[in-house]
Amino acid sequence: MPIDLPMTEAVSDLILASDGSLVRRTVLPGGVRLLTETDTSVRSVSIGMWLPVGSRDETAQHAGSTHVLEHLLFKGTARRSALDIAQAFDEVGGESNAVTSKEHTFYYGRVRSADLPLAVDILADMITSAALAPEALATEREVILEELAMAADDPTDVGYETFLAQVLGPDTPLGRPVGGTEETVGAVTAEDVRAHYAEHYRPDQLVVTAVGDLDHDALAALLLERLAAGGWDLADGALPAARRPDDGAPGLGAGVDAAAVDTLRLARDTEQNHVYLGGPSISATSEERQTLAILMSILGGGMSSRLFQHIREERGLAYSVYSFSAGYRGAGLFGLYAACRPARTAQVVELMAAELEAMGREGVSEDEMRRALGQITGSMALGLEDTASRMGRLGTSELVHGRYTDVDEAIARYATVRAGDVQDLARRLASSFTTRVDVGPAVV
Amino acid sequence: MPIDLPMTEAVSDLILASDGSLVRRTVLPGGVRLLTETDTSVRSVSIGMWLPVGSRDETAQHAGSTHVLEHLLFKGTARRSALDIAQAFDEVGGESNAVTSKEHTFYYGRVRSADLPLAVDILADMITSAALAPEALATEREVILEELAMAADDPTDVGYETFLAQVLGPDTPLGRPVGGTEETVGAVTAEDVRAHYAEHYRPDQLVVTAVGDLDHDALAALLLERLAAGGWDLADGALPAARRPDDGAPGLGAGVDAAAVDTLRLARDTEQNHVYLGGPSISATSEERQTLAILMSILGGGMSSRLFQHIREERGLAYSVYSFSAGYRGAGLFGLYAACRPARTAQVVELMAAELEAMGREGVSEDEMRRALGQITGSMALGLEDTASRMGRLGTSELVHGRYTDVDEAIARYATVRAGDVQDLARRLASSFTTRVDVGPAVV
Numbered sequence: 001m002p003i004d005l006p007m008t009e010a011v012s013d014l015i016l017a018s019d020g021s022l023v024r025r026t027v028l029p030g031g032v033r034l035l036t037e038t039d040t041s042v043r044s045v046s047i048g049m050w051l052p053v054g055s056r057d058e059t060a061q062h063a064g065s066t067h068v069l070e071h072l073l074f075k076g077t078a079r080r081s082a083l084d085i086a087q088a089f090d091e092v093g094g095e096s097n098a099v100t101s102k103e104h105t106f107y108y109g110r111v112r113s114a115d116l117p118l119a120v121d122i123l124a125d126m127i128t129s130a131a132l133a134p135e136a137l138a139t140e141r142e143v144i145l146e147e148l149a150m151a152a153d154d155p156t157d158v159g160y161e162t163f164l165a166q167v168l169g170p171d172t173p174l175g176r177p178v179g180g181t182e183e184t185v186g187a188v189t190a191e192d193v194r195a196h197y198a199e200h201y202r203p204d205q206l207v208v209t210a211v212g213d214l215d216h217d218a219l220a221a222l223l224l225e226r227l228a229a230g231g232w233d234l235a236d237g238a239l240p241a242a243r244r245p246d247d248g249a250p251g252l253g254a255g256v257d258a259a260a261v262d263t264l265r266l267a268r269d270t271e272q273n274h275v276y277l278g279g280p281s282i283s284a285t286s287e288e289r290q291t292l293a294i295l296m297s298i299l300g301g302g303m304s305s306r307l308f309q310h311i312r313e314e315r316g317l318a319y320s321v322y323s324f325s326a327g328y329r330g331a332g333l334f335g336l337y338a339a340c341r342p343a344r345t346a347q348v349v350e351l352m353a354a355e356l357e358a359m360g361r362e363g364v365s366e367d368e369m370r371r372a373l374g375q376i377t378g379s380m381a382l383g384l385e386d387t388a389s390r391m392g393r394l395g396t397s398e399l400v401h402g403r404y405t406d407v408d409e410a411i412a413r414y415a416t417v418r419a420g421d422v423q424d425l426a427r428r429l430a431s432s433f434t435t436r437v438d439v440g441p442a443v444v
Numbered sequence: 445m446p447i448d449l450p451m452t453e454a455v456s457d458l459i460l461a462s463d464g465s466l467v468r469r470t471v472l473p474g475g476v477r478l479l480t481e482t483d484t485s486v487r488s489v490s491i492g493m494w495l496p497v498g499s500r501d502e503t504a505q506h507a508g509s510t511h512v513l514e515h516l517l518f519k520g521t522a523r524r525s526a527l528d529i530a531q532a533f534d535e536v537g538g539e540s541n542a543v544t545s546k547e548h549t550f551y552y553g554r555v556r557s558a559d560l561p562l563a564v565d566i567l568a569d570m571i572t573s574a575a576l577a578p579e580a581l582a583t584e585r586e587v588i589l590e591e592l593a594m595a596a597d598d599p600t601d602v603g604y605e606t607f608l609a610q611v612l613g614p615d616t617p618l619g620r621p622v623g624g625t626e627e628t629v630g631a632v633t634a635e636d637v638r639a640h641y642a643e644h645y646r647p648d649q650l651v652v653t654a655v656g657d658l659d660h661d662a663l664a665a666l667l668l669e670r671l672a673a674g675g676w677d678l679a680d681g682a683l684p685a686a687r688r689p690d691d692g693a694p695g696l697g698a699g700v701d702a703a704a705v706d707t708l709r710l711a712r713d714t715e716q717n718h719v720y721l722g723g724p725s726i727s728a729t730s731e732e733r734q735t736l737a738i739l740m741s742i743l744g745g746g747m748s749s750r751l752f753q754h755i756r757e758e759r760g761l762a763y764s765v766y767s768f769s770a771g772y773r774g775a776g777l778f779g780l781y782a783a784c785r786p787a788r789t790a791q792v793v794e795l796m797a798a799e800l801e802a803m804g805r806e807g808v809s810e811d812e813m814r815r816a817l818g819q820i821t822g823s824m825a826l827g828l829e830d831t832a833s834r835m836g837r838l839g840t841s842e843l844v845h846g847r848y849t850d851v852d853e854a855i856a857r858y859a860t861v862r863a864g865d866v867q868d869l870a871r872r873l874a875s876s877f878t879t880r881v882d883v884g885p886a887v888v
Contacts, residue, residue: 041485074747091815091820096747099812112825132535142760149715149785150723166796183449269713270595303518303530305538307452313519313526316586317593341593346529364738371535384487387829 023394024216029182030203030234032227034220035394035404037211039387040099042418045212046110046387049123050395052207053200054103055178056328058172061198064144064180065188067100067138069143069196072415073107074098074138080125082136083309088122094418103328110388112212116323121224125203128230129148132293134190137215141185148179155274156339158266159439162278164326166264166435167333174331175249194235203232209394211387218352237314249331255279255434258353263436273440275349278335279432284327284400291421292325292334297372298364299323299420300336304371307353311338323356334429342441353433376409465531467848468660469760474647474678476671478664481655483831487655490831492556493567494839496629496651497545497644499622500772504615505561506640508588508624509632511544512581513640515588517570518542518550519580522570526618527685532566536858544622548843553834557657564666566639571645572674578634583631592623599718600783602710603883605795607720608770610708610879611777612693618775619693647676655831669835673888693775699723699878703798707880717786717884721778723876728771728844734858735771736778739873741816742808742866743767743799744780748815750799755782761792767800776874797877813863821855 004326025035055066075082087097094111096119107126109119139439151157161177168175179185208223255261259276281290300307300323321338336352383389384407395406405413451785469479499510519526531542538555551570553563591653595601605621612619623629652667672678699705702721726732744751744767757766765782780796827833828851849857 044826046831073787083748083753086753087756087815089823090746090748091818093819093826094823095823095826110826112822113821139758139760143756143763145764146761146784150783153599153714153716220701233520270596270597272590302534304534307528309530312529312587313581316583317588317590321585339594340590371531374535375537378535378538378559379539382488382537382539382554385488385831 006084022067023406025398025404026216026220028220028224028234030227030232032203032223033207034216034223035207035209035388035400036216036219037213037394038079038214038216039211039390040068040213042387043211043213044112044387045116045119045202046108046209046391047119047123047208047210048109048391048395049107049127050207050209050399051105051200051205052103052399053196053205053399054101055176055180056102056173056177057200058173060176061175061184062188062192065184065192065196066105066117067179068141068144068185068188069193070098070100070105070107071140072136072193073130073131075140076133077125077129078131079129080122084426085122085126085284092118094119101204102174102178104258106395108388108391110159114395116210116219117215117222120219121164121226124226124230126229127206128232130197130237132190132194132197137188137190137193141188142436144179144185145182148182148185149181155268155270155272155439158268159274162264162266162439163278163335163435163437164333166428166437167279167335168328168331172248174328181386183323203227203234207398208394209398211392211394244303249328250280251331251432252281252432253428255432257363257431258356258436259435261269261433261436263438265442266437266439268439270443271341271423272339273345273438274337275337275345276335276337276437277349277435278333281325281330281332281429281430281432281433282327283336285329286327286332287300288421291417291425293376294369294372294414295359295422295425296325296334297375298368299359299426301372302375306359307336307338307349310355311348313349313353317344317351321348322351334432336390345440346439350435353430356426360423363423364419364426368420369417369431373414376414380411447883455610458859462579463786467850469842469848470660470664472664472668472678474671474676476647476667476678477651477842478660478667479651479653479842480658480660480663481834481838482658482660483741483834484656484657486588486656486831488556488831489560489563489654489658490552490835491560491563491567491654492550492553492654492835492839493551494651494653494843495549495571495644495649496547496843497549497640497649498545499620499624499757500617501549501644501807502548502620503619505629506632506636507620508622509628509636509640510549511623512588512629512632513637514542514544514549514551514581514587515575515584516576516637517574518534518745519584520575520577520849522575523573526792527872529566530569532562536562538563546622550839554834559660560663561666563664565670568670568674570669571650572671572676573639576641580681581634581637585632588623588624588629590631591805592626597624597858599712599714599883602712603718603720603881605881606708606710606883607722607779607881608777610881611723611779612772616692618772633859647671647678649840653835654727655834655838682726685725693772694724694878695775697872699876701875702793702801702877702880705877705880707882709886710881710883712784712883712885713786715886716783717789718781718783718884719789720779720797720881721793721877721879723873723878725769725776725778725873725876726771727774727776728770729773730776732869733771735861735869736815737820738813739803739860739866740767740769740778741819741867742812743803743870745816746819748801749798751780751782754799755795759795761795765792765796778876789882793880797838797874800870801874802875804867807867808863808870811865813861813866820858824855828840
């Protein structure tokens with residue numbers, strides 16, 4: 001059953017029965033939020049520490065600084081060298097990683113249950129006590145420039161980032177690429193990074209989620225102890241106010257028909273042409289997000305989807321063809337993607353757009369609705385067996401939606417979507433095209 | 445405890461207690477081998493069907509035909525269209541895929557337990573009754589050519605395939621790329637594919653592995669029933685004789701020092717230069733494979749490895765830098781990889797080779813040995829929580845080693861490796877360089 005979580009309570013402790021598993025949420029002193037799900041069928045724990053700060057929170061001059069900070073957290077703390085951090089995870093065979101996105105920064109570890117205290121200790125140390133030394137910044141900046149160069153060499157990476165920027169606004173905080181550019185990364189100073197760290201890495205911003213063979217209360221105590229040891233003031237704090245969406249991101253319906261969209265061409269000497277075609281859509285919290293998910297499943301979500309069947313299976317025009325969507329605070333986007341040899345591009349693009357238009361004009365069948373629901377339900381059930389996926393779901397619930405939705409409720413919501421809802425959304429999307437990005441050689 | 449499996453028994457049924465779990469192996473009528481591990485803590489099953497045939501079994505003129513056949517199995521059977529197959533997996537939210545490698549072809553499904561009969565039915569239908577229609581080949585050939593074009597646009601893909609070919613022998617069955625070339629894929633006929641299918645997709649070749657919420661005997665009965673329904677003759681058959689390794693693949697020690705190796709340059713207008721440097725190593729079944737795994741872990745296997753620390757962390761010269769190895773019947777290889785901007789290439793390559801040379805000259809510390817063992821043990825334990833990984837491990841055990849090794853035994857073997865063994869192997873590898881492949885712009 002859904003339970004709306006009181007977001008302003010200093011301390012709450014809720015137990016939610018979900019699918020036979022136990023999800024608990026506690027607001028700890030200082031406003032640190034801890035969400036866990038105990039699963040004793042495994043002998044490991046996936047743990048994530050989340051900060052609600054991403055490239056969207058940067059100014060143009062400091063583009064990429066959130067990502068630079070994420071890298072620097074691995075370069076050492078008051079107590080640990082970079083090597084200490086690396087060795088600690090490696091020697092227990094654990095996994096660790098970090099991801100910076102447009103709206104979040106996320107540090108992740110997966111370890112055997114016995115090594116959970118180690119993982120908490122290291123992650124808390126990084127979150128509270130990063131050294132952020134100027135010489136570490138100088139070295140790591142070079143690593144990040146190599147990372148940007150690597151992305152620049154991948155046509156799908158370049159195409160997707162450019163597509164996002166064009167749809168969301170190339171000169172807006174939300175539209176800019178997460179990693180910044182060679183220029184902005186080159187300009188980030190140790191002072192910038194320290195200011196960023198001080199502003200955003202605070203108890204009332206931190207969300208910790210963990211799934212696996214764990215004890216919620218023991219983890220809460222351990223987490224508090226390590227955060228306090230790192231110097232954090234854990235006096236009772238109010239939770240942060242919800243952020244307002246940026247102004248200016250275009251909304252669904254802001255575009256035109258696919259045929260009327262200009263192409264931004266990024267010339268590359270590749271064998272394939274990579275095409276991204278789409279425009280603005282609904283936000284991450286829209287009431288229509290289940291409708292969009294079903295639409296995407298039917299349109300281009302699997303081997304039986306319309307795009308895959310009509311473009312790949314029946315005509316052999318592409319190896320990779322699919323539809324995609326992304327949601328943010330107050331903004332979102334949809335897209336159609338295909339990679340094909342240049343001479344086929346015009347036909348593939350016409351077919352892709354025609355599929356969405358046909359869906360808006362003629363709707364979808366009850367059989368397609370049933371299969372899409374089956375696909376979503378089945379993949380959700382299979383996803384539940386992966387502690388990292390569930391840990392990620394807890395984080396998204398808290399950070400994006402402010403509440404936890406159990407799987408039964410989620411499925412029930414998908415089941416309320418009607419074929420007419422999908423058709424209606426398809427019709428609106430089909431006239432919301434704003435952007436086409438092609439990466440590849442000139443069409444021959 | 446290890447149990448050597450009698451490979452020639454027509455019917456055997458062994459129960460191995462491993463890590464508290466139950467692994468069973470049965471040789472079914474016709475010689476079909478079924479290996480399962482029952483895990484009732486999940487509600488799904490990962491199932492794989494394996495044939496011991498890969499690009500290594502092709503003639504030069506038919507290069508890529510094994511991969512073409514793998515694609516065609518999804519294009520329909522006597523009873524099912526391509527759409528039927530795609531819809532069946534999609535509508536239950538299952539995962540399905542297939543992989544062709546140098547020595548194996550592998551079809552995979554992951555479904556909720558209740559959908560296991562469906563998965564078995566479809567996979568068995570594909571394995572026994574593929575339609576292999578000429579018109580399906582004509583369409584799918586185009587899809588495969590797009591797949592080859594996609595791979596050609598990825599500098600790491602191009603570099604790795606070229607490196608493998610150079611080390612193993614560019615004109616040998618083992619060295620040729622799995623996917624073939626535009627020319628050879630274009631030349632494959634429906635008759636070729638049918639002959640290949642008839643020769644290799646036979647009861648005595650098939651290995652089925654499954655892990656999850658399953659009953660071994662029920663799965664065995666179902667599998668036999670579906671294979672028989674597909675027209676397979678399941679009279680008792682002997683297991684196939686072990687294949688002999690191809691002649692001609694160079695062995696460890698066939699090379700020279702890294703500095704003496706010529707560079708094969710594949711010119712690409714990319715920002716980074718991608719370097720693959722290495723040579724022949726031990727085979728997949730060598731007694732030294734645990735030694736090699738520990739060596740690779742210390743040299744370039746994680747964030748705390750020598751390559752990562754000395755090239756990325758200390759000097760900021762690369763984002764991606766690691767060592768790798770691959771093993772086959774009677775052959776194997778090792779390599780060092782880095783991607784960096786062109787002006788840094790010479791320094792990075794020199795540092796990479798120097799690390800391996802230093803390891804051969806000065807050895808590794810007991811601390812490094814302890815951490816490598818911890819890393820291997822820990823990641824093995826974490827990997828055990830993933831039914832797909834365990835299903836893959838059962839397949840590799842049967843097809844590569846002919847016996848199942850439980851995790852305790854595997855770890856015990858790693859623990860017998862001494863620092864001196866690692867040093868000795870490092871010394872031999874350091875004089876086994878034969879190949880360097882660079883993909884990228886000319887060095888400025």
